[in-house]
Amino acid sequence: MSTFGEISEPSSRATWEDWDDLAGDGQLPELQWETPLELPEKVDNFVLIESRDDSILSEEKKNILEINCIKKANLRLYKTQTGANKYICIIKDCDMMLSSDVVKLLKDIITRSKVIVTIVVKSICEYQTEQPTLQSCIIRKVTTTNKLNLMKIDYPKLEQPNIISGVSAGVFNLREHLGLSATSLVFYMESSTEYQIEDMQKLLQKIDISQARQIKQSSILNSNLYM
Template structure:
């Protein structure tokens, strides 16, 4: 007789696994920004950049002014020098802390007219019926009220693809509060070798980096090292 679909409870505690009663004992870190500074009353666009690829695209340029940071989660908060935009750059953080990070940034997210998240993911995680032949695929996911400038720039993310992390948390928070927001997802096959013009155009549009013709990536392909 098959037991498929039935719930079999252990007859005694001896059948339990060792980890069934292990409690989460890691020291809890209360996330906070380093400086206690006044949050502006109004921000035009709050931009969240997630991942090493975006960090490398931006770090060599000086269009941003450092405002605050949270070293525990590798987060830096900048203000653009030319526009009333704020940029949150974050990389190599514990995904479990996403909600706490969003909570830490909530004051900035709330006062922003628009919120735009940009994140990169491996191309192998992109689930679609047709064969993907490009080195990268760009899709977007928007709240019920999408950002006015970017609503029709990129195709919408198809099911069953999902996103997670700080950008996803910010998008959910804006949706709950009936405010515009959008997350742009870039699936990349070789992030260390690809320079994505569409993302460069987007970063230049919000004055995060200078004109795209002047941008360059500091990687092996741009060096004089031959192997």
């Protein structure tokens, strides 16, 4: 019998998935808030930032107050000191296998928030495109079907095959499932430890986390190291 046009996989490959290697011994830590999480009935803004380090907000931390944490997920929850119910969550290099559990613990703030923005900071070498670029920072966005209450953030749409993963993907999918609005951004950057990106600061200013200041950018693309 002809099998033209069909793809046949060995039985061993058919029962194996990409994330199987990440499971390890299958023993994931049990996650919980350091203290019981207390939230107002309505939250104005909630911003979640996933990055390999938290230095991207080193200058802004004087404007926010830490109120809780999930230590085993490297997650810290802050509240802005502006009087409004605005929260920011910073997740530093969290194990991908813990994403679902983190989203469950964030469910109350996810469902109560009027405006949600998630930000994933990745290395620029992870950005997949057919068009070569010399930019030191590329920003792409994805929005939910419900665009009511979406923050006015004007960036190009994230192109395939690039994806949003981790806790940000879980937050976005939950909002979509509930028919609520959300914006997810991916910041492809050279380095988040050497300098603050102007577009990131402008976004944080909108939610009263960052204050306007002069930004000095230094990029290896602007140097003559390899000339």
